[in-house]
Amino acid sequence: MRFDIITLFPDMFAPLLQQGITRRAYESGLVEVALWNPRDYAEGNYRRVDDRPFGGGPGMVMMAQPLEDSLQAILEARALAACPAGAPVVLFSPTGEVLTHTAVAQWSSSSGAVLVCGRYEGIDQRFIDRYVTHQISLGDFVLSGGEIAAMALVDAVARLQPGVLNDAGSHQFDSFNPAIDGLLDCPHYTRPEVWQGQGVPPVLLSGHHGQIERWRRERQLALSARLRPELVDAARSAGRLARADEKFLSQLGDDPVR
Structure with missing residues (x-):
């Protein structure tokens, strides 16, 4: 190239x-x-x-x-x-x-x-x-x-060329990537566990990969619904939202900050 x-x-x-x-x-x-x-x-x-x-x-x-x-x-x-x-x-x-x-x-x-x-x-x-x-x-x-x-x-x-990023799959979870259905990425945390009185969400410390994956998906949905609702609409129109996604979004109601 x-x-x-x-x-x-x-x-x-x-x-x-x-x-x-x-x-x-x-x-x-x-x-x-x-x-x-x-x-x-x-x-x-x-x-x-x-x-x-x-x-x-x-x-x-x-x-x-x-x-x-x-x-x-x-x-x-x-x-x-x-x-x-x-x-x-x-x-x-x-x-x-x-x-x-x-x-x-x-x-x-x-x-x-x-x-x-x-x-x-x-x-x-x-x-x-x-x-x-x-x-x-x-x-x-x-x-x-x-x-x-x-x-x-x-x-x-x-950065999308093979071998450029240390983790070859890291860009798959970038915001707007089809791998996360075009939604915004979720928040990320690192050490220390408590910084200036704020802790890391407990689910990320649980070691339960299924719960962590669902938490990240819900944060992607919530952030997108609050900041870029057209991304959620596009994912829905393309049939990319699962039943659990739609249930979570309906529970957000008028408070997508949740």
């Missing part, structure tokens, strides 16, 4: 690639990341990559030509690396589809993509129309550039 990232600030990615659990994915070659600065492909003494928008208005717009030249260099490099032809070109944009666990799982089984990190007021629409195949958003807010969004996608994809 290879991600080629077009960014004016490649140094921003150093912590992502050199620290944390997912570092194993990059060091082992499970996920390859190549950084490309469009300023390296800009013309003139000042290597200009942006200009004023036609029609007036505030801010600057990234120019199409340096982006195209960066993309062509990437496609040539991918061909030399024997990467599959026709790599998707992803732009991080408020108009894109919101990134979800399902989308991350799909990207994790792909051969990668070219990620375009916009800056300023955006990039020339002609480049988008000609080359961009996917647009992704992290949510209904605006960042200073696409770098943080690109890091989020690459990190989320990298």
Whole structure:
């Protein structure tokens, strides 16, 4: 899997690639990341990559030509690396589809993509129309550039690669994962048993695996019902809620904090 990232600030990615659990994915070659600065492909003494928008208005717009030249260099490099032809070109944009666990799982089984990190007021629409195949958003807010969004996608994809996490099955119980029916994950506790007067729920100390599993399921249901009720509705519509789940939810009534 290879991600080629077009960014004016490649140094921003150093912590992502050199620290944390997912570092194993990059060091082992499970996920390859190549950084490309469009300023390296800009013309003139000042290597200009942006200009004023036609029609007036505030801010600057990234120019199409340096982006195209960066993309062509990437496609040539991918061909030399024997990467599959026709790599998707992803732009991080408020108009894109919101990134979800399902989308991350799909990207994790792909051969990668070219990620375009916009800056300023955006990039020339002609480049988008000609080359961009996917647009992704992290949510209904605006960042200073696409770098943080690109890091989020690459990190989320990298941790799903086999052998990256110490416990190979740990991501199966992440929030939104189909393994827990798309619900929120339950709370977790560790040593000491009592911290600042608060104890661990007794069932977690009981050693009774069936009761522990049911407690965790009920906490997933309660948290989801209180904070993200649409997740419960989706699980119900998909037929993923057992009779015991429905009974517990009905007992919550108007008090999903229980």
